Amino acid sequence: MVVKHSVFIISLFIPLFGCFEYNPNEIILDDDEKNLTIKHLQKIATQNPSDTISIAFMGDSQRWYDETEDFVGHVNQNFDFDFVLHGGDISDFGLVKEFQWVNEILSDLKAPYLTAVGNHDLLANGKKIYNEMFGEYNYVFEYGDFRFIVIDTNSREYAFSGRVPDLDWLQRMLNENAANKKVIVVSHVPPWDGDFDSNLENDYVTMLADDPNVILSLHAHSHNFLDREFYNDGTRYFVTTSMGDEGYAMIKLWSDGMEIEQISYDD
Numbered sequence: 160m161v162v163k164h165s166v167f168i169i170s171l172f173i174p175l176f177g178c179f180e181y182n183p184n185e186i187i188l189d190d191d192e193k194n195l196t197i198k199h200l201q202k203i204a205t206q207n208p209s210d211t212i213s214i215a216f217m218g219d220s221q222r223w224y225d226e227t228e229d230f231v232g233h234v235n236q237n238f239d240f241d242f243v244l245h246g247g248d249i250s251d252f253g254l255v256k257e258f259q260w261v262n263e264i265l266s267d268l269k270a271p272y273l274t275a276v277g278n279h280d281l282l283a284n285g286k287k288i289y290n291e292m293f294g295e296y297n298y299v300f301e302y303g304d305f306r307f308i309v310i311d312t313n314s315r316e317y318a319f320s321g322r323v324p325d326l327d328w329l330q331r332m333l334n335e336n337a338a339n340k341k342v343i344v345v346s347h348v349p350p351w352d353g354d355f356d357s358n359l360e361n362d363y364v365t366m367l368a369d370d371p372n373v374i375l376s377l378h379a380h381s382h383n384f385l386d387r388e389f390y391n392d393g394t395r396y397f398v399t400t401s402m403g404d405e406g407y408a409m410i411k412l413w414s415d416g417m418e419i420e421q422i423s424y425d426d
Contacts, residue, residue, distance in 0.1 A: 186255050186288055192262060196294035199271035203242055208303035213238065215270070216408040218246030218347075218379025219401035220261050221279060226402040227264050233424035238409065240270045241302065246379030246399055247277025247313075247347030253285025258292050273300075277347040277379065278313040278354055297325060299332050304414050305341050306372075308332045312346040312363075314356035324355075326362055333370050341412070342373045349378040349398055351389060368392035374417065377410075384408075384421050 215234050220227045234240065245265070250257035258280075265272050276296045280289050289296070296311035310324050317323040324346065333342065348354045350363050367373045368390070378398045384406065385398040397419055400406040405425040411418045 186284065186291060188255070188259075188291060192259060192292055194294055195262065195292055196273060196298060199242070199273055200300050202271040203273075203300070203302060206241060206302075208241060211411055211413040212241045212303050212305070214410040214412070215240045215243040216246060216377060216397075216399050216410055217243065217402065218399045218407075219248040219277070219382055219403070220245070220264075221248050221251040221402070222257075223402040224260055224264065226405050227261060229405065229424055230402060230407060231264060231267050233422075234407075235267070235269050240409075242270050243268055243272040244345060244377070245272060245274040246345065246377065247275040248279045248379060248401075249274060249277065249289075250280050250282075250285060253280060253282035253288065255284070255288050258285075258288050262292065273309070275309050275345050275347050275379075276311050276313065278316050281313055281316040297328055301340060303412075305343060305412055306336055307343050307345060309345045312348040312350070312355055312378075314348070314359070315354040319356045319358070321356065321358060324359060324363060326359060326366065329363070330366060333366065333373070336372060339372055341414075342370065343375045343377060343412075344373065345377045347378060348380045349376075349385075349389075349396060352380060354380070364390050364392065364394065367394045375410075386419060386421075 217230060249261050274293055276289050298309050300307050308329065310329055312324045314323050336342065344367060350360045367376055373394060376394055376396045381398050382401040382404060384400050387396065388394065389396040397408065399408045406421060406423045409420045409422055
């Protein structure tokens with residue numbers, strides 16, 4: 160009788176425990192956490208750009224939540240940016256909570272923010288999470304006299320398949336610039352990095368160098384600042400540092416020039 164009673168008790172508790180199971184890869188997003196790229200682009204479209212536009216370019220927030228909060232506070236208190244660009248690695252392990260925590264922090268920015276997808280954002284269930292929370296990995300938008308091309312360059316996460324970055328798409332986006340706006344290309348991994356497909360590196364940099372409208376290629380990933388004409392071909396490459404280093408860049412653009420300032424907010 161005792162044994163039968165014990166079995167009965169266990170059978171009662173099995174479904175109860177099942178109600179409290181949690182899968183960290185489960186994607187449950189609120190409506191205000193979905194399609195953020197489109198929503199933020201709609202906000203940007205309502206703004207009237209001045210002759211000089213200002214952008215905060217940051218990257219690699221990953222697990223540096225306190226430092227990212229400090230970044231938001233520094234930006235809000237000291238500058239009036241048109242928008243903020245996150246250069247990728249929003250998350251560290253591609254978990255939904257990581258994306259949600261960073262979005263919650265960046266939602267306090269006074270300016271809209273846009274993102275490039277990072278290699279860490281594609282780990283675990285990150286590909287699907289990024290797609291649902293933000294949208295496409297490759298997209299284009301225009302603001303004032305400038306055309307921004309955001310592209311996935313995380314070749315290693317696709318086993319160096321030869322398809323990432325999508326150079327055919329990039330060439331089309333460069334060609335579809337009837338107004339000859341100045342072009343800024345934004346991605347996470349810079350073309351000289353080991354996580355970029357070396358078989359595509361030459362075609363990528365040549366494509367940018369051969370287009371007279373391309374003035375800047377922006378990246379993150381390296382957790383250090385870099386600012387130079389890396390290939391001596393006329394294209395300026397700029398890499399921002401990580402939130403862990405408590406730094407970001409202020410980029411100012413106008414019709415015939417630009418200025419990039421490296422900013423530290425370490426108190």
